[in-house]
Amino acid sequence: MSPAATVKTLKIDGRDFSAREHETILEVARENGIFIPRLCELEGLSTVGACRLCLVEVTGSNRLLASCVTQVQEGMEVTTNSERLQRYRKGIVELLFTERNHICAVCVSNGHCELQTMAQKLDITHIHYPYRYPQAAVDASHDRFVIDHNRCILCTRCVRVCGEIEGAHTWDLMGRGIECQVITDLHQPWGSSDTCTSCGKCVHVCPTGALFEKGRSVAEMEKRRDFLPYLQLMRKEDE
Amino acid sequence: MTPEELDDIANTENEAQESIAQTVRVCLAAGCVSCQSQSVKDALDQEVARHNWGGRCKVKGVGCMGLCAEGPLVSTNSGTLYKGVTAGDAPALLDGLEQGPVERLVCPTDVPFFQRQKKIVLENSGVIDPERIEEYIAASGYRALIQALTEMTPAEVIEQVAKSGLRGRGGAGYPTGLKWSTVAKAVGARKFVICNADEGDPGAFMDRSVLESDPHRVIEGMLVAAYAVGATEGYIYVRAEYPLAIKRLKTAIRQAEKLELLGHNICGTHFSFRIELRLGAGAFVCGEETALIASIEGKRGMPRPRPPYPAIDGLLGQPTLINNVETFANIPPIIRNGGGWYAGIGTEKSKGTKVFALAGRVQNTGLVEVPMGITLREMVFEIGGGVPEGRKFKAVQTGGPSGGCLPAECLDMPVDYESLARAGSIMGSGGMIVMDESSCMVDVAKYFMDFCMTESCGKCIPCRVGTYQMHRLLDTITKLQATQQDISMLEELCDLVKHTSLCGLGQSAPNPVLSTLRYFSEEYKSHIEHNQCVAGVCGKGDPA
Numbered sequence: 001m002s003p004a005a006t007v008k009t010l011k012i013d014g015r016d017f018s019a020r021e022h023e024t025i026l027e028v029a030r031e032n033g034i035f036i037p038r039l040c041e042l043e044g045l046s047t048v049g050a051c052r053l054c055l056v057e058v059t060g061s062n063r064l065l066a067s068c069v070t071q072v073q074e075g076m077e078v079t080t081n082s083e084r085l086q087r088y089r090k091g092i093v094e095l096l097f098t099e100r101n102h103i104c105a106v107c108v109s110n111g112h113c114e115l116q117t118m119a120q121k122l123d124i125t126h127i128h129y130p131y132r133y134p135q136a137a138v139d140a141s142h143d144r145f146v147i148d149h150n151r152c153i154l155c156t157r158c159v160r161v162c163g164e165i166e167g168a169h170t171w172d173l174m175g176r177g178i179e180c181q182v183i184t185d186l187h188q189p190w191g192s193s194d195t196c197t198s199c200g201k202c203v204h205v206c207p208t209g210a211l212f213e214k215g216r217s218v219a220e221m222e223k224r225r226d227f228l229p230y231l232q233l234m235r236k237e238d239e
Numbered sequence: 240m241t242p243e244e245l246d247d248i249a250n251t252e253n254e255a256q257e258s259i260a261q262t263v264r265v266c267l268a269a270g271c272v273s274c275q276s277q278s279v280k281d282a283l284d285q286e287v288a289r290h291n292w293g294g295r296c297k298v299k300g301v302g303c304m305g306l307c308a309e310g311p312l313v314s315t316n317s318g319t320l321y322k323g324v325t326a327g328d329a330p331a332l333l334d335g336l337e338q339g340p341v342e343r344l345v346c347p348t349d350v351p352f353f354q355r356q357k358k359i360v361l362e363n364s365g366v367i368d369p370e371r372i373e374e375y376i377a378a379s380g381y382r383a384l385i386q387a388l389t390e391m392t393p394a395e396v397i398e399q400v401a402k403s404g405l406r407g408r409g410g411a412g413y414p415t416g417l418k419w420s421t422v423a424k425a426v427g428a429r430k431f432v433i434c435n436a437d438e439g440d441p442g443a444f445m446d447r448s449v450l451e452s453d454p455h456r457v458i459e460g461m462l463v464a465a466y467a468v469g470a471t472e473g474y475i476y477v478r479a480e481y482p483l484a485i486k487r488l489k490t491a492i493r494q495a496e497k498l499e500l501l502g503h504n505i506c507g508t509h510f511s512f513r514i515e516l517r518l519g520a521g522a523f524v525c526g527e528e529t530a531l532i533a534s535i536e537g538k539r540g541m542p543r544p545r546p547p548y549p550a551i552d553g554l555l556g557q558p559t560l561i562n563n564v565e566t567f568a569n570i571p572p573i574i575r576n577g578g579g580w581y582a583g584i585g586t587e588k589s590k591g592t593k594v595f596a597l598a599g600r601v602q603n604t605g606l607v608e609v610p611m612g613i614t615l616r617e618m619v620f621e622i623g624g625g626v627p628e629g630r631k632f633k634a635v636q637t638g639g640p641s642g643g644c645l646p647a648e649c650l651d652m653p654v655d656y657e658s659l660a661r662a663g664s665i666m667g668s669g670g671m672i673v674m675d676e677s678s679c680m681v682d683v684a685k686y687f688m689d690f691c692m693t694e695s696c697g698k699c700i701p702c703r704v705g706t707y708q709m710h711r712l713l714d715t716i717t718k719l720q721a722t723q724q725d726i727s728m729l730e731e732l733c734d735l736v737k738h739t740s741l742c743g744l745g746q747s748a749p750n751p752v753l754s755t756l757r758y759f760s761e762e763y764k765s766h767i768e769h770n771q772c773v774a775g776v777c778g779k780g781d782p783a
Contacts, residue, residue: 049544050698052739064738069544091735095704129708129728154697173539173697176522178707180697 010076025067025078026054036080037089037118039096039207040155041068044228046164051155053089053118056080064088090122098129099178100136101150102208108221109209115153116208132178139184141191144214145203147182152210154180158202165231170196201227240499240506242385245376248498252377260295261336265324266312266365267300268451269444269483270605275326276311282329283313296336302452304365305356307605309346314365322346351621352603357584359592360568361608364452369487372494375455381500383574384462388508391574396467397423400570402578404590409435409526409563410638410667411743412589412656418560421550422468425558430470432461432512433535433554433561436477436484437519437526440639441690442598443670446564448606449594450477450484453568454491458501458514460567463574465512468560473512476531478519488516523640523694527742528561530696541696542742563668565594585611589655589666599636599672602627609654616650619673630675634759638667640687640694641747643754644680663754665747679776680759681766685713687751695744702745705736709752716763717777719770726763730756 006021012029019028024047029036040051049066056067059077067080079085096102096115104110136149159171159182170193174183184190203211204223212221256262265271265280283298304312309322315336321344324332328344335341358364367374375381387396401416422430434457438446450457461473477485492514495501503511517535524530525540532554534540553559569591573581585591589611595618598604602624609622615635619625626632634644637654643664645652652658656666674683692706712729715721733749733756740746756763765771772778 048698049741050700052699052701052741055739066544066741088735088739091731092700092739095700095708098708099700099704129732130711132707153700154703156698175697177692177695177697177703180703 008072008074008076010072010074010078012078013080019072021071023072025056025065025070025072025076028072029067029080034080035121036067037121038068039114039118039153040157042157042205042225042228044165044232045157045160045205048156048160051153052092055085055088057082057085086122090124093119093122093124094127094129096153097124097127098131100132100134100152103150106218107151107209108212108216108218109151109223110219112219112222113209114207139190140214141189142193142196142198143191144198145190145200146212146214147184147190148210148212149181150210151208152182153208154182155207156182157205157207158182158211161201161205161228165228166197166199166201168195168197168199171202240381240385242389245381245385248373249377249379252373256377259297261297262316263296263298263332263336264301264304264314264316264365265298266302266304266310268303268364268448269481270303270307270448271310271312272483274310276324278326279311279313279324279329282326283333286329286333290333292333296333299368300370301366302364302369303361303448303606305361305606306346306352306603308603309605312346312365318348320346320348350624351617352605352607352624355613355617355622356608357592357610358608359572359581359584360449360456360565360594361452361606362572363456364448364606367453369452369454370490372455372491372498375453379575380455380571381459383571384459384466384500385506387463387466387574388506388510393423393467393469396463396574399573399578400467403569403573403581404578404585404588405566405569405573405581406589406656407563408565408569408593408668410641410665412666415562415566418550418562419464419467421548422470422558422560425551427557429472429555429557430468431554431557431559432465432468432470432473433531433559434461434473434475434564434567435526435528435531435561436475436481436564437531438478438481438564438668439523439526439694440641440668440670442596442636442672443639443668444596445594445606445669447481447484448596449564449568450481451487454484454487455495456568456571457488457564458491458495460562460570461514462501462505462512463570464560464562464567466510468558470560471511471513473514474517474535474554475514476517476519476525476535479521485516485518492516522696523690524696524742524744527744529742531561532559539696541698542744544741565669586653586655588657593654593666593669595669595671597623597671597673600626600630600675600677601673611655612653614651614653615645618654618671619650623673626673626675630677632673633676633678634674634680634683636664636672636674636683636751637670638665638750639670640690641665641743641750642667642670643750644674644683644758645754646758648758663757664750677774677776679717679772679774680755680762681713681716681772682774682776684752684755685710685717688713688748691744691748695748699739699741699745701736702740702742702748705732705740706745706748708732709736709749713752716766717772719766719772719777721767723767726756726767 038054049069055064057079313321405415406412530542
C-alpha cells in the first residue's frame, strides 16, 4: 500500500469498517468475513459483474449494485443480506439450474461444486421454474481435459484466466442470449486448438463440473483455486 | 474556412438556386426509395432533358418529407405536394408546373399531420439535397460551428446547451449539458465524441431519416460537442442495415474534410477533429453505450457495469461523450439561436421537440417532429389521422422493447419524459406503434419478449435466462394453456429481471409485460380463465 492511499470508512450491515480507496465492497466484506454470494468473481481475475448474485443495497441508491465492481465510498451504508436480496439471489440460482442440465448425482464435481454449495447456502430446496433440458455438447477431444456444456454457467472465469493469466486467449464466447456458449479458438474442437497450452488453469477456476480432468469419476474432481492469488503475488514480486 | 468564405459558398448556392424558376424535389430517403422514387427522379430528369428545360427547372433528390405511407413523395417550390407518384406521372407533373397542380396526385398539406408539426431537427429534411454540402451551408449550415469556434469559449457552448434544457434523445433523457460538462471536466490524454446511430427498436426510423436527409447537421453537432468537451476524435456507430445512411454519411464526411470543416486546425483555429464510421453488425445491445464502446474497440459487444461512466472511462479508457443522432442534430440550431430560444419550446422538464416514427394501425404512418408536451391523443388522432378502417383504438406502444403499451385512458397524457415513465412506459428513441382491437396485448408482450430474449447478449443470468422463462410463460398464455400460477410466476420474473439485470436491455425488458399486465389484465384473464383471446390472435397449440 502506497503511503498516499486514502482510507475510507463505511458501514456494512450496520458494522463499521475501514477500506483502501480503490477496494470494492466485496473485497472489504471478504476481508472481514462477511459472506456475499458470487459465482463469476474469483480473486485474481478481473471482475465482470455478470452473475448478479453479489448485488447489495446501498443507502441513497435506488439501484442494486454489484459489490464486486462497486468501489467503496466514504460514509457508504451497505446492506448485504436483506429479504429482498435473498429472494433475488434464490431466483437467479434457480434460473441457472433450469438453463442447462445440472445433475449432481453423476457430476465429477459433486460435493465440490460452487453452484451446488451456493444452492445449499441460499436454502434452495426445489426449482419452481420449468427446466429447459437443452441438448448440450461434451467436447472430450483434448488429451487431458473435458468440457461438458451441460454444466456450464457462463461465468467466463475460464475465458478470463486464459486471457489474463495464461495469456493464451483460447477461450471466448459465441452466440447471444440463451444460445451463448464458451468456445475454444474459433469454435474448433478443444483438442485441435493451436493456442491452448494445456496449462489447466481454466479447469481449476471453473466453479462447476463443466471443465474437468479426464479420468475423474463422480465427485472426484476437486479444484485448486488458491493458485491464483499465489501466482499473482509471485508475479508482483518479480516486477 | 472563415465566416466570409462560408458566406460566399452560401451566396453562390442561393444565387444558383434562385436563377432556376422551378425546383421539383423528389424524396430519396429509404422509405420512398423502397417504393421506386429513384425511377421517378430519373423519369423527371429525362423529361427535363428532353424538353431542354435545364435552365428553368431543376429536379432535386432530397430527404424524408415525413408522410412515408403515401410515398413516393414529390414536392414543388410552389408548395404542392404529390403523393404516390410513379415514373409515368413525370410528364404530367412537369406540365403541371405551369398549368396548375395535377389534382389526382395532390396530397393536401393543410392537414394536422403537417400543420401540427414543429420542425427543428427536420428543418432541412425534404428540402435540401443531402449529398451536397453547399445546400446545407446555404441553409445556415456550419454557421453554429464557426460561431462556436470564433465567438465562444467551450464553457460558453456548454452553458448554452445546458440552458436549452436539451435531454438525450436516445431514450433515457439524461441532461445533455450536464453530460457535456462532465466530459469537459474529465481528465484524459485523449477524448472522444461518439454518435450513437445504432437505432434498433422495431418500428423506429428517426435516426435513419435524419442521417439520410441531413447528415451534415449531425456532423456539425458532433464538431460543436468536440470543441466544447475538448475531444479530437469522433466515431459514428451506425448499423450496417442502413446502407443509404452510411453512404450519405461517407459523402458528407468527405465533403466536410474537403472544405476543411473536419480535420486539422479547423477554420484556422487550434481545434482539430476527425470522424470515422463504425458499422454495427446487427446486435441490438450495441446501442447500449458500454457495449457500443466495446464494439468500437473491436471486442464482443457486451455491456459492462456502470459506474465508471463513459464520460470518465470510455473508449480506450478515455473520457468519452456519447450522444444519439437526434441529440447532435439539435445542437446547431441551439448554438445559432441560443439555449433560451430552445428552452421556450416544450414543457417544464422536457424541452424542445421530439421526432417520432408513427407506425402501426394509424392512417398517416411516417416521421413527425412535434413539441414536447403534445398529448398522445393529438399524436394518434390528429397528426396520425386515427385508426384506419373504422376500427377501435386499443393501445399505443412507445419506446420499443424497453417501453410499454398505453391504453385509451392514457391518451390525454402529455408526451414528455416524466409522464411516460409514470405511466409505465418510456420516451425511448421515438418509436410509436399504434394498435387497434385486432391486436392481442399478450401476443404483443410476447413479441417484445421474444425480441429481448433473442437480443440479450447472454452476459448476466437474469436477462439471459429470465427473458427466456418469461417468453416461455407468455407463449403458454397465448397457447391458452396457462394457469393463474403462471401469471404470478411472470410477475415474479418481471421484478427479478428488472431489478437485477446488468444493463438497460434487461432492466427494461419486462416493461412491455408490466404495462400490459397493468392496463390489459382483463385480456390475460380471459386467456387463462375462459381460454379465449378477444382479439382472435391466439389459439390452442403446443407450447414451445
